[in-house]
Amino acid sequence: MVANRKGKIILLTKRKKSKNKFLVVFFVSVLLLFSLISVIYSNRYVIAGVNKINDFIETEGIIVRNEQVITSPYRGKTEYLVKSGERVRVGTPLFKVITDFEAKKKIEEDILLLKKQLEDEKNISIPVIEAINKSIIELEKNLYNNNGKAESKAKLKAKLKALYDEKEKMLKERQKNIEIIEEKVLELEKKLNVINPIITSPVAGTVSFSIDGLEEILRIENKKAIENFDIFSLNINNNPEQKGFVEENDKVLKIIDNFNMYILADCKGAKLKIGKLYKIELSPGKNFEARLESVFDNGRAIFYINQDLPELYDQRKEKIKIILKDYEGITLPKSAIIRLGDKDGVYVKEKNRINFKPVDVICEEGGNVIVDGLKPGDIILVKRGFLWNFRQLLMNLL
Numbered sequence: 001m002v003a004n005r006k007g008k009i010i011l012l013t014k015r016k017k018s019k020n021k022f023l024v025v026f027f028v029s030v031l032l033l034f035s036l037i038s039v040i041y042s043n044r045y046v047i048a049g050v051n052k053i054n055d056f057i058e059t060e061g062i063i064v065r066n067e068q069v070i071t072s073p074y075r076g077k078t079e080y081l082v083k084s085g086e087r088v089r090v091g092t093p094l095f096k097v098i099t100d101f102e103a104k105k106k107i108e109e110d111i112l113l114l115k116k117q118l119e120d121e122k123n124i125s126i127p128v129i130e131a132i133n134k135s136i137i138e139l140e141k142n143l144y145n146n147n148g149k150a151e152s153k154a155k156l157k158a159k160l161k162a163l164y165d166e167k168e169k170m171l172k173e174r175q176k177n178i179e180i181i182e183e184k185v186l187e188l189e190k191k192l193n194v195i196n197p198i199i200t201s202p203v204a205g206t207v208s209f210s211i212d213g214l215e216e217i218l219r220i221e222n223k224k225a226i227e228n229f230d231i232f233s234l235n236i237n238n239n240p241e242q243k244g245f246v247e248e249n250d251k252v253l254k255i256i257d258n259f260n261m262y263i264l265a266d267c268k269g270a271k272l273k274i275g276k277l278y279k280i281e282l283s284p285g286k287n288f289e290a291r292l293e294s295v296f297d298n299g300r301a302i303f304y305i306n307q308d309l310p311e312l313y314d315q316r317k318e319k320i321k322i323i324l325k326d327y328e329g330i331t332l333p334k335s336a337i338i339r340l341g342d343k344d345g346v347y348v349k350e351k352n353r354i355n356f357k358p359v360d361v362i363c364e365e366g367g368n369v370i371v372d373g374l375k376p377g378d379i380i381l382v383k384r385g386f387l388w389n390f391r392q393l394l395m396n397l398l
C-alpha cells in the first residue's frame with residue numbers, strides 16, 4: 001500500500017505465476033500424450049536379414065568313464081603328493097599316510113643329522129688329501145730332477161710310496177665312513193616308510209578328489225545300469241574333498257581316464273542318428289563334439305567324447321544343450337508370423353502398401369524363427385499398432 005502524488009492510496013498485489021505453470025503442465029501433458037499415442041498406434045518393422053539359429057534340446061548330462069578309486073590301507077594323517085587335475089603314470093606316488101606322528105618326527109630328525117654328518121665326512125678330508133697330492137707332486141719333481149746318488153733316489157721313492165699309501169688309506173677310510181652313514185640313512189628311511197607308507201597309482205590317468213560313490217556303477221561296460229539306473233533324480237555332490245585324516249579303507253581320491261569319456265543324456269522324442277557327431281554345449285562359449293554311440297528304448301542316449309575336457313574332471317551331472325541341427329536363413333522375431341486360414345505368413349511393406357506374403361517356418365529358437373519365402377532387405381511388420389488391430393477386428397465382424 002503506497003500513496004501517489006495526489007495523496008491517493010493505491011493497493012499493490014503480487015503477480016501470480018499460475019499462467020506460466022499452466023503452460024508448462026500443458027506442454028508436458030501434450031508431449032506425454034503424443035508419446036503414448038505413438039507407442040500404441042504405431043506399427044513396428046524390421047528389415048529381413050540372414051542369420052543362424054539352432055534346433056536343440058536342453059537336458060541333463062551324466063558323465064560316464066572308467067575311474068579307479070584309491071583307498072587308504074592305513075589309519076593316519078594324509079600328506080598329498082599330487083594335485084587335482086594332475087596327470088599320473090603307473091607307480092606315481094599319490095599320498096602318504098602318517099601312522100605315528102611322533103616316531104616320524106624323531107626319525108626325520110635323525111635322518112637330517114646323519115645327512116649333515118655325511119656332508120661333513122665328504123668335505124672334511126678334502127684339505128688333507130689336497131696337501132698329500134701337493135707333496136706327491138713336489139717329490140715327483142725332485143725325483144725327476146735328481147741326478148745324484150742312487151741312495152738319494154731310493155729315499156725319495158720311499159717317501160713317495162708312503163704318501164701314496166697314506167692317501168689310499170685315507171680314501172678307503174673315508175669311503176667306509178660314507179657307506180656306514182648311508183646305510184644308517186637307508187635303514188631309517190625304511191623305518192619311515194613303514195610308519196609313513198606311500199600309496200602309488202595302480203593306473204595311468206588324471207587325479208580327482210571328487211568321489212560320489214557312483215564310480216563302480218557308471219562304467220561304460222555296465223550298460224544295464226546306464227540304461228535303467230535312476231541317476232537323473234539323484235542329488236550328486238561334485239565338491240572335491242581332500243581328507244586330512246583317514247581311517248583304514250577310506251576312499252581318498254580317484255584316477256580317471258580323461259581321454260575316453262562318455263555323456264549320458266535323456267533325449268526322449270529327439271530324432272538322433274547313431275554314429276553322427278553332435279555339438280554339445282556346457283555353457284555359452286564352452287562346447288565340444290561327441291559321437292552318438294547308442295540310443296536305449298527309454299530315450300537315453302550315450303555320446304562318446306574323444307578329447308580332454310578339464311572342466312569335467314570333477315563333474316558327474318551337468319546341464320547341457322545338444323545341437324541337433326544348424327540352420328541358416330532369413331531370421332525374424334516370432335511375433336512377425338501371422339496365421340491366415342491354413343497358411344503362415346508375414347506382412348511385407350512395399351512402397352506405401354502392406355501386403356500379406358506366405359512363408360514356410362523352417363526352424364524356431366526362443367523368440368526367433370527362420371523362414372523361407374522372403375529375401376534379405378524385405379521390410380517386415382513385427383508389431384501391429386492399435387489402429388491396425390482395430391481395423392482387423394472390424395473386418396472380422398463384417
